Every structure is written in structure tokens, then in C-alpha cells.
Amino acid sequence: MTWTWFHRLGSPPYVYALAARLTPWFAWPAALLIIGGLWGGLVLAPPDYQQGDGFRIIYVHAPSAWMSLMVYTTMAIAAAVGLIWRIKVAHAVAASCAPIGASFTFAALVTGALWGQPMWGTYWEWDPRLTSELILLFLYLGYMGLRAGLEDTQRADRASAVLAVVGVVNVPIIHYSVTWWNSLHQAPSVMRLAKPTMAASMLVPLLMMLLGFTLFFAAVLLVRLRGEVLSRERSASWIREIVNA
Amino acid sequence: MSGYGSPVAGVVVPAAPTPAQATVWAGSHQAPILDAARLALARDLQLAFRKRGQLVQPLAFFAMVTMLFPLAISPELARLREIAPGVLWAGALLASLLALEFLFRDDAYDGTLEQYALSGQSLTWLIFAKTAAHWLLTGLPLALMAPLAGLSLGVSVAAVPGIVASVAVGSVALSLIGSIGAALTLGIKRSGALLSLLTLPLSLPVLIFGARATQLAITGGPLLAPLELLAALAVLGVTLAPLAAAAAVRISLE
Amino acid sequence: MSQFFEMGGYAAFVWPAYAVTLAAIVLNIVWARRALARSREEARRRLSLRGEGP
Numbered sequence: 001m002t003w004t005w006f007h008r009l010g011s012p013p014y015v016y017a018l019a020a021r022l023t024p025w026f027a028w029p030a031a032l033l034i035i036g037g038l039w040g041g042l043v044l045a046p047p048d049y050q051q052g053d054g055f056r057i058i059y060v061h062a063p064s065a066w067m068s069l070m071v072y073t074t075m076a077i078a079a080a081v082g083l084i085w086r087i088k089v090a091h092a093v094a095a096s097c098a099p100i101g102a103s104f105t106f107a108a109l110v111t112g113a114l115w116g117q118p119m120w121g122t123y124w125e126w127d128p129r130l131t132s133e134l135i136l137l138f139l140y141l142g143y144m145g146l147r148a149g150l151e152d153t154q155r156a157d158r159a160s161a162v163l164a165v166v167g168v169v170n171v172p173i174i175h176y177s178v179t180w181w182n183s184l185h186q187a188p189s190v191m192r193l194a195k196p197t198m199a200a201s202m203l204v205p206l207l208m209m210l211l212g213f214t215l216f217f218a219a220v221l222l223v224r225l226r227g228e229v230l231s232r233e234r235s236a237s238w239i240r241e242i243v244n245a
Numbered sequence: 246m247s248g249y250g251s252p253v254a255g256v257v258v259p260a261a262p263t264p265a266q267a268t269v270w271a272g273s274h275q276a277p278i279l280d281a282a283r284l285a286l287a288r289d290l291q292l293a294f295r296k297r298g299q300l301v302q303p304l305a306f307f308a309m310v311t312m313l314f315p316l317a318i319s320p321e322l323a324r325l326r327e328i329a330p331g332v333l334w335a336g337a338l339l340a341s342l343l344a345l346e347f348l349f350r351d352d353a354y355d356g357t358l359e360q361y362a363l364s365g366q367s368l369t370w371l372i373f374a375k376t377a378a379h380w381l382l383t384g385l386p387l388a389l390m391a392p393l394a395g396l397s398l399g400v401s402v403a404a405v406p407g408i409v410a411s412v413a414v415g416s417v418a419l420s421l422i423g424s425i426g427a428a429l430t431l432g433i434k435r436s437g438a439l440l441s442l443l444t445l446p447l448s449l450p451v452l453i454f455g456a457r458a459t460q461l462a463i464t465g466g467p468l469l470a471p472l473e474l475l476a477a478l479a480v481l482g483v484t485l486a487p488l489a490a491a492a493a494v495r496i497s498l499e
Numbered sequence: 500m501s502q503f504f505e506m507g508g509y510a511a512f513v514w515p516a517y518a519v520t521l522a523a524i525v526l527n528i529v530w531a532r533r534a535l536a537r538s539r540e541e542a543r544r545r546l547s548l549r550g551e552g553p
Binding site: 034042043047052054056057060063064099100103104106107110111114117118216220223224226227228230231233234239242243 | 527
């Protein structure tokens with residue numbers, strides 16, 4: 001029974017229709033969570049005793065950084081699936097992830113710089129986490145550049161898949177860099193499985209933003225996926241119905 | 246191997262191993278992969294020495310780049326010594342990127358790469374052999390040239406062994422990482438910028454540790470730690486990069 | 500209220516950070532929808548070229 005579900009996910013018309021149906025189910029909860037998280041983070045949460053109101057940047061910085069890693073991992077897994085089992089839809093998923101991940105990596109770097117200046121006195125520091133996050137941005141851009149430079153869609157899919165898989169080593173480096181090396185960046189305070197060291201009034205909006213951004217990614221991915229699936233399909237029958245709708 | 250006469254003084258020039266020889270079909274039984282790899286390496290080396298002008302290009306580029314900095318920044322030796330690690334590594338990285346375009350280009354053009362892929366021998370090993378030849382032709386000469394550039398930047402003679410070691414080990418990793426990007430961009434016209442964009446992110450750790458090792462060599466500090474990290478990166482590259490490059494070559498040739 | 504806008508003196512850092520992130524969110528929505536529209540248009544054109552379109 002699970003196999004029919006899996007096989008159906010490989011069928012482009014099924015995926016197209018499913019993506020269209022699912023998008024609102026991710027988009028609206030995402031909007032609610034993000035708005036709620038913004039309210040909780042900007043208004044309700046008390047100022048930090050050390051950083052004052054400046055700490056509120058965490059409510060956009062941490063979700064952006066989380067997105068940059070999570071989206072790349074998704075992209076790499078989809079790319080691997082596409083490479084190993086030669087499933088076009090998987091390649092379409094990977095292609096859809098890249099622009100989303102790149103934009104949030106950029107946001108993470110910029111918001112991090114804006115947070116760093118008042119807190120550490122510098123916009124930038126070549127410490128392991130910041131440097132590897134910058135590497136991640138270049139990996140995204142390289143992925144998109146490679147796709148753009150190859151005209152044949154199949155070669156573009158497979159070549160960029162190799163790149164995505166090779167670059168995935170960067171993700172654990174970014175995440176664990178703060179524990180492996182003494183660095184400017186603070187140690188993880190949320191991702192520890194033991195009790196997080198943040199107060200609840202500060203933590204809850206952050207969790208709402210993290211979840212909201214994740215659902216937002218799913219919604220945007222589904223929209224882009226439909227376009228990617230369409231552009232990989234040559235057969236006329238099911239496309240004719242879509243286009244005439 | 247057969248030779249042929251050169252127009253000059255009747256000297257017999259041995260032919261480079263042909264691709265068929267390099268992939269060593271012996272009837273229906275294939276020779277051991279190490280023999281095939283060795284022949285592929287010898288072939289690349291011999292072919293490269295035929296075009297000596299092309300060999301010198303990355304080195305000349307490296308020399309020019311390292312010359313730019315004293316002219317552009319300051320001829321003061323004390324200041325140059327401070328920036329020497331960065332200058333040496335920036336130059337080495339750029340020269341490597343320049344040379345990487347030649348790694349697969351000629352073989353892809355004349356069909357040798359396809360023969361390697363179809364031969365039934367392990368493409369991973371053959372690509373490893375090609376990358377090793379590439380390092381012997383570019384990375385190693387760069388490592389030997391680097392101390393000269395360093396001396397011109399005010400570095401003391403005592404730093405020379407450290408500089409050679411760090412650039413030699415680091416350039417191994419650079420060649421291996423670069424082979425992946427070169428394989429992915431096979432056949433793309435004017436792929437230089439894209440190749441750099443793909444190779445630079447993955448080679449930044451090499452740059453960081455390499456520059457640190459060179460810095461310690463210049464100031465006389467303990468460079469064993471970053472050197473060991475560089476060696477670890479090189480070993481990681483040796484085990485993983487040829488696999489990825491082989492997969493990429495197959496995809497590019499499809 | 501002014502405390503909110505001043506962000507305890509950190510306004511010059513907090514608000515641009517939120518603006519950049521909001522821009523990322525909005526741009527993603529806009530780009531995704533535009534990409535989908537472009538794909539549909541391309542599919543329509545491909546079909547009409549083959550004489551199977553509307």
C-alpha cells in the first residue's frame with residue numbers, strides 16, 4: 001500500500017494536482033504562525049537583560065538560518081533520490097528548493113551582520129559559522145548557475161544533483177561549527193534536546209516563527225514545483241487540461 | 246610502444262600511450278586497474294610535456310598575481326610579509342582554477358574520456374590518475390615556486406620548507422576538489438566563471454587552513470596542526486573526489 | 500509606543516533586519532507565482548505550436 005503512494009508521487013500529473021490542493025493548507029497556517037510569532041516576539045516578549053530590545057533580531061535571524069540549512073538538506077535529499085532512482089519529480093523538487101534557500105541564506109547573513117554589529121562590535125567576522133554560511137550561499141548560487149549553464153534539462157538535473165550532494169557536507173559543518181571551534185557565535189540554546197535555556201515568553205514566539213517559516217517553505221516549494229513539473233513534461237494530454245483550465 | 250621520427254635530427258619520439266593502451270584491453274581479459282591508471286597517468290604527463298607552453302601558463306599567472314600586490318599595496322617588506330600568506334594562497338588558488346580548465350578539456354574533445362568511460366575499467370581510478378597527473382603538472386610546480394614568491398614578499402629563508410609543504414599538500418586538495426567542478430562543467434562554453442563559482446565554496450576550508458599553515462611557517466610558529474588538517478582534507482579529497490568526478494563525467498558525456 | 504519604534508536604541512539594526520526578512524518572504528511568493536505563470540505560458544505555447552492547443 002505504501003508503494004502505490006510512493007509510485008504516485010513519481011507521476012507528474014498527480015504531483016501537479018496534489019501540489020495545487022496542498023498549497024493553501026501550508027500557506028495559511030504559515031501566515032498565522034508568522035504573524036503570531038512577530039506579535040509575540042516584537043511586542044509580548046520582554047527585553048533581554050543583556051541585549052535589551054536588540055535581541056529581537058533573533059526572531060528573523062534564527063528562522064532564516066534554519067531555512068538556509070533545512071532547504072539545502074531537502075534539496076540534497078531530493079537530488080540524491082533523483083540521481084539514484086532517476087525520478088524526474090525529485091529533480092523538480094530540488095530545482096524548486098534552490099532559489100528559496102539562497103534568498104534565506106542571504107537574509108540570514110544580512111540579519112546576522114545587523115545583529116553582530118551592536119552585540120559584538122563587528123558586522124562580519126571570518127569565524128567558522130559565518131564563513132561556512134557564506135560558503136552555503138555560494139553553493140546555492142553555483143547550483144543555480146550550473147542549471148542555467150546547461151541547456152539539456154536531463155543533464156542539468158543530474159549534474160546539479162551531484163553538486164548538491166557533494167555540497168551537503170557543509171550543512172553539518174555549519175551546524176556543529178559552534179561546538180567544534182571556539183567562535184564568536186553563541187552556542188546552541190534552542191536546538192539542545194535538554195531544556196532550552198530561554199525563557200518561555202521568548203521561546204514560544206521563536207518556535208512559532210521557526211514552524212511558520214518551515215510551512216512557508218513548503219507552500220512556496222509546492223508552487224514552484226508545479227512550474228518545474230510542467231516544464232519537464234512533453235506529453236500533451238494532461239497538460240492540455242491544465243493549460244485550458 | 247611504437248615511435249616515429251621527428252623532422253629534427255632523426256630523433257625518435259615515443260608515442261604517448263593510446264587511450265586503448267591506457268585502458269588496457271588484453272583480449273577478453275582486462276588488466277589490473279592499477280596498470281590502467283598508471284598508463285593513463287603516463288599518457289597525461291607525456292601529452293602535457295608536448296605542449297610545454299601550456300604548462301607554464303599557470304606558473305606565469307601565479308608570478309604575475311603575486312607581483313601585483315607589492316605594486317598595488319606597498320613595497321614595504323614589513324607590510325608585505327604580513328600579507329604574504331594571503332597573497333600566496335590567492336595566487337595559488339587562482340592559478341589552479343586557470344589550470345583546471347585543461348584537466349578534461351582535450352580528452353573530452355577527442356573522445357578519449359568517452360573511451361575511458363566505456364572501457365569497463367573503473368572510471369574513478371582513471372580520473373584519479375588524471376587528477377594526479379594534473380597535480381604533478383600544476384600543484385607541485387606551484388608549491389616549488391611559492392617560496393620564491395614568498396622571498397620576494399620579504400619572507401625569511403627559514404620559512405621556505407613550511408611554505409612548500411603547506412602549498413604542496415593544499416594544492417592536492419585543490420586539484421581534487423577542482424576536478425569535480427571541471428567534470429560538471431565539461432563542454433560548457435566559457436565555463437571559467439562557473440567553474441570558479443563551483444570550486445571556490447568547497448575549497449575555502451583548504452584556503453583557510455593553508456593560509457594559516459603558511460602564516461605559521463613565516464612567523465616560525467608550530468604549523469603542524471593546520472598542516473595535519475590540510476593533509477586530512479587532502480586524504481578526504483582523495484577518497485571522495487574522484488568518485489564524484491567520475492559520476493559527473495558520466496553525466497556530462499551522456 | 501515610541502519605545503516600540505526605538506527598540507531600546509537598536510532601531511537602526513532591528514528594523515532593517517525585519518525589512519530584509521520580510522522582503523525575502525514577499526519576493527519568494529512573487530517569484531514562485533511568476534515562475535508558475537511562465538511555465539504555464541510556455542506549456543500553452545508548446546501545445547499550440549504542435550496544433551494541440553486551444
